[in-house]
Amino acid sequence: MNGTLQRIWMLLRLAVALWVGWRFGWGWGLLTLGLHAAVLALGFARLRWVNRGAARPGWGQLFSAWWREVLDSERVMSWRQPWREGAEPDFLPAGAPAAVLLVHGFTCNRGFWNGWMKRLRAQGVAFVAPSLEPAFGSIDAYADQVEAGVRRLQALTGRPPVLCAHSMGGLAVRAWWRKFGAAHAAPPRVITLGSPHGGTRMALLGLGANARQMRLGSPWVTGLAAVADVDCFWTPCDQIVNPAETAILPGSRAHRVDGLGHMGLLRAPAVWQCLQEALASASTPRRI
Template sequence: MVARVTRILLAIQLLAAAGIYLLLTRYAGLHGKLPAALLAVAIVLLVRMTITANNFGLSWIYRSETPFDHRLGRLAALRLFLIEYCASMVSSSWTMGFCTFRDRPGEADTAPVLLVHGYGCNSGYWHFMSRALSRAGIGHYGIDLEPMLASIDQFVPALHARIEEICRQTGREQIVIVAHSMGGLVARAYLRDHGARRVLRVVTLGTPHRGTGLARFGAGENVREMLWTGDAENGRCSAWLDSLARDEDAALRPLFISIFSHQDNIVSPQLSSHLPGARNIEFNGIGHVALGLHPRVQQVVIDAIGSAA
């Protein structure tokens, strides 16, 4: 479903560019075809850039205090924005729509890895992470969580079935879960329901473990379950997140590695990704979508998989 929606949105953008081109050439007096085409595409790209800028603006409202050694200068902030914009464009306009994920058994003697995507995405999000894991010889597998707007609890049976299937295929007793954003909450809900018999380690990237204020601008039951209300100091998470924290086994928290960025433009407050009892790894200068595409984050994930035992 997400792949279909991604293609439809891309088609709409291409039609918008074509319409702008016609307006420029027929009514705006711009006679050169190439300049008109370039300007039409630039306008569409500018609209997409405005959406990314809006996300950063909204995240500023709910932001948590950034530690001094993670603060950015102007040039670093501009680089952060441009990298996140490019990551969003590539993911939403290409990999999620056209890069079908295939199981990739590995060569390295490591546990198989299941990649779990986040809200509004599919397994195509992991295209670049998959290439990094393949270069490291690590076997990895994907899953598509549907329907897109369902409750997080509704994704747990599909995750459970996929984990059992991977264990049967590989002959391994346990796997490593690498999850982005909402996918980390699905993994926690799975452990709450099924325990850690099949799970060696869970690595989460930009997961809103205590919710995010930007969830109020999304759609779906899962978005309401990820909601953070109020400011960073005095706010509160959703009843679902409170229930998850209350019902899960705290003794399993050392299985988790939570990777997050102090400049996350979707998870805000950013310290919502700090998971008590887990190993928390902080980055700066990386946006939410870019986390799974960034070489430094990919290397940390590879190291975490290799050290799981």
């Protein structure tokens, strides 16, 4: 569903920009197409006041995060997710040494992970990346999809996969563990990127049950199950999850990344390195 909505939104943006360009001049049309960059700039600027103390980002960090996020958001929201959702199918090769379940965030789909899926395929690492549905339903509803992915990968390798989640996906993983954790012998290795473990102020602007659940300090988010083996990557320049410290799950291994925004965490070298270390420790011959 999110892919359909994003195709509609992208085509609407283009139609408005073309109309403005035809009516008032093509320079104005280009400016109209780039309005999202101005909106993003306002979101980054406010972080100087939202994040305080050691988490307060400098203007140089915010500028660096902003222009990268403009490019990342166009690449993901205007291309990969609307048009390339199925470009990288799930990869389940016989004899795979390790596996990872990739869980996307709010208003996204599996196309978010296309770059990573291509790299994992080249390494021979098995992966499953579901598109969580319903798009604006309760996060609890995603637990069954996470469990199905975990079971598929566990049947292939003989042990639990690494779970890597972006944004709301980290909460979907915790909702899964609350529902299905008792059925698993050991907690999985989890890596979250910009996940609002304590909620986020920006959820007030979102639509649907899942956005309401992600509101800062909501009863739902504070009542979620903890997961023992977690690495949390967070950035003071996160324009979606703020205050920034809400991306840190108490008791987790917290990793700060500077100069990157919410989507930019996906291409932080430290995140990829953490995943590689987790996969290396999870590698095992398939059990017969």
